[in-house]
Amino acid sequence: MKVGIIGGSGYTGGELLRLLANHPNAEIVAVTSRKFKGKSIGVVHPHLSAISDLSFEDLPTSEVAKRSDVVFTAVPHKAAMGYVPDLLAQNVKVVDLSADYRLAPAIYESTYETTHTDQARKATYGLPELHRAEIKRSDLVANPGCFPTGAILAAAPLVKAAKAERIVFDSKTGISGAGMMPSDVTHYPNVAENVAPYEVTTHRHLPEIKQELALLGKCKIHFTPHIIPSVRGILTTAHIFVKETLTSEDALELYEDMYASEPFMRILETMPSLSAVRGSNFCDIGCFDVEGDRVVVISAIDNMVKGASGQAIQNMNLMFGLGEKSGLWAPGMAP
Amino acid sequence: MKVGIIGGSGYTGGELLRLLANHPNAEIVAVTSRKFKGKSIGVVHPHLSAISDLSFEDLPTSEVAKRSDVVFTAVPHKAAMGYVPDLLAQNVKVVDLSADYRLAPAIYESTYETTHTDQARKATYGLPELHRAEIKRSDLVANPGCFPTGAILAAAPLVKAAKAERIVFDSKTGISGAGMMPSDVTHYPNVAENVAPYEVTTHRHLPEIKQELALLGKCKIHFTPHIIPSVRGILTTAHIFVKETLTSEDALELYEDMYASEPFMRILETMPSLSAVRGSNFCDIGCFDVEGDRVVVISAIDNMVKGASGQAIQNMNLMFGLGEKSGLWAPGMAP
Amino acid sequence: MKVGIIGGSGYTGGELLRLLANHPNAEIVAVTSRKFKGKSIGVVHPHLSAISDLSFEDLPTSEVAKRSDVVFTAVPHKAAMGYVPDLLAQNVKVVDLSADYRLAPAIYESTYETTHTDQARKATYGLPELHRAEIKRSDLVANPGCFPTGAILAAAPLVKAAKAERIVFDSKTGISGAGMMPSDVTHYPNVAENVAPYEVTTHRHLPEIKQELALLGKCKIHFTPHIIPSVRGILTTAHIFVKETLTSEDALELYEDMYASEPFMRILETMPSLSAVRGSNFCDIGCFDVEGDRVVVISAIDNMVKGASGQAIQNMNLMFGLGEKSGLWAPGMAP
Amino acid sequence: MKVGIIGGSGYTGGELLRLLANHPNAEIVAVTSRKFKGKSIGVVHPHLSAISDLSFEDLPTSEVAKRSDVVFTAVPHKAAMGYVPDLLAQNVKVVDLSADYRLAPAIYESTYETTHTDQARKATYGLPELHRAEIKRSDLVANPGCFPTGAILAAAPLVKAAKAERIVFDSKTGISGAGMMPSDVTHYPNVAENVAPYEVTTHRHLPEIKQELALLGKCKIHFTPHIIPSVRGILTTAHIFVKETLTSEDALELYEDMYASEPFMRILETMPSLSAVRGSNFCDIGCFDVEGDRVVVISAIDNMVKGASGQAIQNMNLMFGLGEKSGLWAPGMAP
Secondary structure, rough: OOEEEEEOOOOHHHHHHHOOOOOOOOOOEEEEOOOOOOHHHHHOOOHHOOOOEEEOOOEOOHHHHHHHHHEEEEOOOOOOOHHHHHHHOOOEEEEEEEOOOOOOOOHHHHHHHHOOOOOOOOOOEOOOHHHHHHHHEEEOOEOOOOHHHHHHHHHHHHHHHOOOEEEHHHHHHHEEHOOOOHHHEEEEHOOEEEOOOOOOOOOOHHHHHHHHHHHHOOOOEEEEEEEEOOOOOEEEEEEEOOOOOOOOHHHHHHHHHOOOOOOOEEEEOOOHHHHHHOOOOOOEEEEEEOOOOOEEEEEEEOOHHHHHHHHHHHHHHHOOOOOOOOOOOOOOOOO | OEEEEOOOOOOHHHHHHHHHHOOOOOOOHHHHHEOOOOEEEEHHOHHHHOOOEEEEEEEOOHHHHHHHOOEEEOOOOOOOHHHHHHHHHOOOOOEEEOOOOOOOOOHHHHHHHOOOOOOOOEEEEEOOOHHHHHHOOOOEEEEOOOOHHHHHHHHHHHHHHOOOOOEEEEEEEEEHHHHOOHHHEEEEEHOOOOOOOOOOOOHHHHHHHHHHHHOOOOOEEEEEEEEEOOOOOOOEEEEEEEOOOOEEEEHHHHHHHOOOOOOOOOEEEOOHHHHHHHHOOOEEEEEEEEEEEEEEEEEEEEEOOOOOOOOOHHHHHHHHHOOOOOOOOOOOOOO | OOEEEEOOOOEEEEEEEHHHHHOOOOOEEEEEEOOOOOOHHHHHHHHHHOOOOOEEEOOOOHHHHHHEEEEEOOOOOOOHHHHHHHHHHHOEEEEEEEEEEEOOOOHHHHHOOOOOOOOOOOOOOOOHHHHHHHHHOOOOOEEOOHHHHHHHHHHHHHHHOOOOOEEEEEEEOOOOOOOOOHHHHHHHHHHOOEEEEEOOOOOHHHHHHHHHHOOOOOOEEEEEEEOOOOOOEEEEEEEEEEEOOHHHHHHHHHHHHHHHHOEEEEEEOOOOOOOHHHHOOOEEEEEEEOOEEEEEEEEOOOHHHHHHHHHHHHHHHHOOOOOOOOOOOOOOOOO | EEEEEEEOOOHHHHHHHHOOOOOOEEEEEEEEEEOOOOOHHHHHHHHHHOOOOEEEEEOOHHHHHOOOEEEOOOOOOHHHHHHHHHHHOOOOOOEEOOOOOOOOOOHHHHHHHOOOOOOOOOOEEEEHHHHHHHHHHOOOOOHHHHHHHHHHHHHHHHHHHHOOOEEEEEEEOOOHHOOOOOOOHHHHHHHOOEEEEOOOOOOHHHHHHHHHOOOOOOOEEEEEEEEEOOOOEEEEEEEEEEEOOOOHHHHHHHHHHHOOOOEEEOOOOOOOOOOOOOOOOOEEEEEEEEEEOEEEEEEOOOOOOHHHHHHHHHHHHHOOOOOOOOOOOOOOOOO
């Protein structure tokens, strides 16, 4: 299968290249970057040196489409909707890693404070654990945000079972989610030995979490992200308040039932940790401690993999009828 | 004033020595350690080399009492109550940094799963912002736990004003709170690039937080701690659910009012951070974002200073009628 | 090919399991651990959960040998030489990850202050870049130490060309090299925001570096290791003093010539970094800056992969006539 | 004594403010910043909130001079020599934290690739351990660079005793030396879990190290810096090659003799570490291991304190006849 990547020089682009390097069915035929046009991939992403002999190109969208069966758009929100219509018009399937097609247009416009220029388009929210069947039939998959992936998966079984009344998602993320561009937020002395709450009640991923959990059941949703001194990973502490108290065993059973045949969901006996999922496409779930009407569920993902490029490949696998685990069946890297 | 320290080789003992080195009224007359008996302080705590020319001694309690006006007991819980009665019997004032005198005896016994051998003793909970007057009159002050200090101060104004109905304290702590003894929990590969929730519903500091907030008002309290990759510091995200919605300005005003004349409380315009309080006795408070019935308040302390040894010295200052800021009026160390 | 692992619960054992999980020719048939006997691998190494359904066994050596074509001994030095003779006697090939067979027996005994109980045994030093042909013919390969791998490869071309007179290897290593057992050395507050020189002139890897470079040419060798706040990786700064000054281009050419067909050696245009090799079997080499009679060459490896388990698998591939890159052709994980 | 600071918003300016906050003889009368003009110091440097009630001003040099007895110029090189002549013309003493007056003008011009506009000016190199007497008589002190401070002090006794023939300084620095401005170099994912050699043979501090050691004796000097994942601190490994072998005891004695009455030099029995000096003005020296003709000496400083602002205050104390330890006699902050 021929794969194009629009926007290959950033972190999610690099991660697509890293993961696809060992995908048995994928051949990368185009990687675009205006800034690094003509440079070999191994110079921009030294970890890919010797592995990939491709170079970045500055290509028209039509040329990317012509070469490809599937295109990953790994560009910022607002930019993606500039590429997607043209790609689809050329009968290419698209996995969009931006936020542009995740939300209902009206909610998108208020959340991202911009006009959506492709409102009529139908896309599938690419969380396979909730939407596998639709993903398989889709030409356009909106790859979920990193926080929503961890949060939704941490709560879905209790919401779906109509047990949850209110959830406080308190998430701790590595800094790679802020991207490759240096800023005060990513400045080492500001991150190291620190923890930084931000957009405490207003993060753009909140509407996405609400939208998807609302499909499963009614529940009040709160979300507060924090940056911790880590490059990769998101650990989400879901404080789930339930209507009627239940035991840890009850809760665990709901999760085991819902995720029984999910290849990338691991219900752990031990506490989830960032190191167990680092570099992998797994979402680890654990804890289930109960105190009165509060159940605590912990999820851990690699924000770059299950939270972005790995899940994008999982979606590609589904869209093309490949084995869902294809190219993704690697353990986390610990320690 | 003559100061004795029982248990001077651990982190809180070292921090007492670091802070007292510049206290204008304190002269350290005894520092005990069985393990390091005879060793100079600068060999065990190299950062104190040249600053202190004391050596550790293995002394009977009576000898420490004889030399001292005030004694800090910087030993583990259970051990402290073996020293305190003898010290008080010799008319020495005591600041106990352990948990032994913080809780009502019955709650102590169930929480710490041990027998309290000195149940009749009256101690004052040493949080000056709540109990300053009693501290001034006390011979025995139970120095608060690190998490309770940050959590109580983050919520007290809203609880006292009868606004809060339920609070989820989601705390992120540096690893120094786990002490000087290596373990799996403190092993660098387990801490770095990770975040570790622990005792998610059952941490021993929960009854302490509940006890103190109950003095101010009625409110449901939840508490979940996490270890982040930092040596020092606790940042607490207080998700405070209120009975009737209020504005950020309303909330801020309650905090400014309650803490107006508190020397070590800083209400910040910017987001609290561990670096701003690092090494200092300040408790920084900020955020006050409101979303429906949730108000988010963030507090930051140095767990070793305001969360332990600094607050102990603040208590000593109050017990002896010294300036409350004496020896403690230092900025945080940033970056 | 059937693979046994003696000592699978430590870091190098876990790394063997991680890497072999995707090796197309390897089937793991036995993983021993006394301590974790009966436990599933995913409980001890949560990152391997779902990937491996094996459990640890406490097996007699003969049973491991019976099941296996090749056995990795991932046990401490002194212990390995207790297993190797029995394994070889049963016609199993062995890659020993300990130090037991790396050095001439007399040097081993003085370096490791113990008696070598299997002195007559012939083993091949498993650095493919120097000993590929012998490795292919060997039944017993002594897998190199982590520091020697990075140091020898950083200097070999200049030593072989008889240019080098004296080398100061100043190495910076992640803490995982200290193993899984917590100690003062691995205690987070001692590692974070610090750098720790140790065994500054006496590290046990020095004789190994000297032995191998002596095969290539005459040169004075110095070596000083430091622990930096990183989990994985070794960056070695080789300060190479040359007999006659040469240019950067001259130096570079020697390296490109010697390593031209080496699959895991990458001569980078950019400065080597730990992140580019993290999790991979590459040894990156770069810099070549010249200042008078000093040439600076920088190497970077992942101490757990090219410095241990990855190189062990590379050796296995060679010993069995498999593709040398088999199971190892993965990029580093950056960021 | 009235103190002015030109350039108070960066890291060295913030550190001057932090340290001077507790200086018994210093009153800060002016802190300039164009960018933050009118902002209170506590908003720009939250750790100084409540401690300082000053605000940044955008003042003409003459006004700063008028208010001050001493002025610290904490501005980049090239900028400093624009302020210094005017300040001195108004009979103010100056400690310049930039590189502008450290080197002989010709060497300055080639090193910093710029024209020196104040070449006739006589300044004293402000390393008290080498130039105390001259500093006391000076109106203009050029505060040493951070690397030179650690390197020179690590080698001075052996160079002065004419024992050293060649020295390789391999330094490991925290990232705060790169300043407050975010860049690729300070981007958290590039620093964390990594180590970055840079300007491996060409760092601008090399001529400074050479100039000062040349005053003590003849010796070949090499210097290579590395950035490690730490905010503060420089640890320098001095590989000192000696003309005739000597013992560790011989070496130690030279250091003890030279530094016997130096208040901020600590010769440690244990290995120097960044944590023991963190936040303090100490330079810790240790190791002295000998291997053939190589003696290894390790020094540790806080680059922001002894490597910059602390040493600047030490110089001020000397220039004004104050106690040298005034305002600086604080222990390091460990852990």
